[in-house]
Amino acid sequence: MRVEERLMRYVQFETTSDPESTSVPSTAVQLAFAQLLAQEMSQLKVEDVRVSEYGYVYGTIPSNTKKTCPSVGLIAHMDTAPDYSGKNVKPRLIQNYDGEDVQLNEQVVTRVKEFPEMKRFVGKDIIVTDGTTLLGADDKAGIAEIMTLAEILMQHPEIEHGPIQIGFTPDEEIGRGAEHFDVEGFKADFAFTIDGGLVNGVTDETFNAAEAKVIVTGVAVHPGSAKDIMINSLNVAQEFHHLLPHIERPEHTEGKEGFYHLDFMKGTCERTEMSYILRNHDGHLLEEMKKQMVSNAELINDRYGRKVIDLKLRDQYRNMKEKLDEVPYVCELAEKAVKKAGHEVINEPARGGTDGSTLTFMGLPCPNLGTGSAQHHGRHEVACVQEMEEMVQILLYLVQEVLSV
Numbered sequence: 001m002r003v004e005e006r007l008m009r010y011v012q013f014e015t016t017s018d019p020e021s022t023s024v025p026s027t028a029v030q031l032a033f034a035q036l037l038a039q040e041m042s043q044l045k046v047e048d049v050r051v052s053e054y055g056y057v058y059g060t061i062p063s064n065t066k067k068t069c070p071s072v073g074l075i076a077h078m079d080t081a082p083d084y085s086g087k088n089v090k091p092r093l094i095q096n097y098d099g100e101d102v103q104l105n106e107q108v109v110t111r112v113k114e115f116p117e118m119k120r121f122v123g124k125d126i127i128v129t130d131g132t133t134l135l136g137a138d139d140k141a142g143i144a145e146i147m148t149l150a151e152i153l154m155q156h157p158e159i160e161h162g163p164i165q166i167g168f169t170p171d172e173e174i175g176r177g178a179e180h181f182d183v184e185g186f187k188a189d190f191a192f193t194i195d196g197g198l199v200n201g202v203t204d205e206t207f208n209a210a211e212a213k214v215i216v217t218g219v220a221v222h223p224g225s226a227k228d229i230m231i232n233s234l235n236v237a238q239e240f241h242h243l244l245p246h247i248e249r250p251e252h253t254e255g256k257e258g259f260y261h262l263d264f265m266k267g268t269c270e271r272t273e274m275s276y277i278l279r280n281h282d283g284h285l286l287e288e289m290k291k292q293m294v295s296n297a298e299l300i301n302d303r304y305g306r307k308v309i310d311l312k313l314r315d316q317y318r319n320m321k322e323k324l325d326e327v328p329y330v331c332e333l334a335e336k337a338v339k340k341a342g343h344e345v346i347n348e349p350a351r352g353g354t355d356g357s358t359l360t361f362m363g364l365p366c367p368n369l370g371t372g373s374a375q376h377h378g379r380h381e382v383a384c385v386q387e388m389e390e391m392v393q394i395l396l397y398l399v400q401e402v403l404s405v
């Protein structure tokens with residue numbers, strides 16, 4: 001089956017994850033999709049196919065070589081982002097895209113001016129939505145590519161390769177995709193998540209991440225008799241917020257610049273709660289940012305002569321580069337495969353985390369590769385047929401490169 005046929009079929013399965021849910025996987029619809037993938041893998045004669053109690057799908061393409069080489073893992077996630085509806089996705093194939101604005105439905109248009117990445121698809125075939133849902137190429141394009149690779153390898157035993165482990169995870173979009181990953185049972189020496197955009201992207205770097213919960217406790221009294229008594233926690237919260245560098249916010253940063261992001265705030269005169277996420281590619285700088293917050297809280301507490309601010313910091317995930325630098329050959333394999341496909345490698349640090357960053361610290365080095373899609377998490381999401389085909393080719397080169405390790 002062609003890679004785009006797989007994608008168009010997979011996206012019709014609703015697999016939206018739910019951050020409010022405490023079950024694993026977070027939504028039952030993901031389990032149905034996991035069962036389908038397991039069934040397909042069995043039909044392709046992939047071995048040791050299993051769906052774990054947590055809804056993870058695993059399988060093995062056994063080695064067909066006498067050479068000893070490492071076991072490589074290929075990982076993609078089954079869920080789609082809760083940011084946008086993933087129900088009743090109706091993918092549409094546009095052949096030979098002309099580079100103009102795309103009318104998704106009567107009201108919704110993907111304008112090239114707003115989405116300049118569209119330019120890279122001119123002359124190629126693209127898959128778009130009907131404007132009412134996201135597409136789900138993030139990350140079903142990755143799944144389609146891994147499945148297509150599996151099919152090719154099973155049909156062409158003359159293509160020599162070592163052991164290949166396949167893993168499809170739930171709940172990546174809500175940051176829990178690695179939580180129940182069976183690293184030991186997966187039996188890979190290293191792996192790649194196929195979950196990026198550009199086919200020539202090899203990402204070995206993510207943010208270091210922490211969160212801060214701030215509780216401001218004020219003193220509420222009748223405003224008519226408040227003089228020298230009232231402490232309005234809403235005002236104190238603003239004081240605290242404005243002590244942070246304004247320029248270090250998501251809307252003012254790019255590349256390897258870190259930020260403080262206030263993502264929740266709610267309060268009354270008596271009590272205000274705020275939460276922040278802190279991000280930086282440089283682990284030392286993240287520590288500095290945390291210290292900055294602590295000293296700001298102390299400053300304000302001193303100013304009021306009491307503990308008005310209670311600050312709790314918690315580390316979330318770490319930049320995988322720290323660990324991947326210990327095994328440089330892993331990224332080099334991917335870079336060789338990308339070059340063999342005729343591309344220059346782009347190594348841009350991810351401004352986020354990936355399941356790979358967690359898996360890397362769980363002992364499975366795991367950089368991220370592209371999928372041939374763009375504009376994820378919304379109705380303007382798009383996948384490109386030729387880029388997905390190229391990605392299958394890159395994976396094919398990759399598993400062959402592993403033979404030389």
Ligand SMILES: [Zn+2]
Nearest residue numbers: 077138139195
């Ligand atoms: Zn993704």
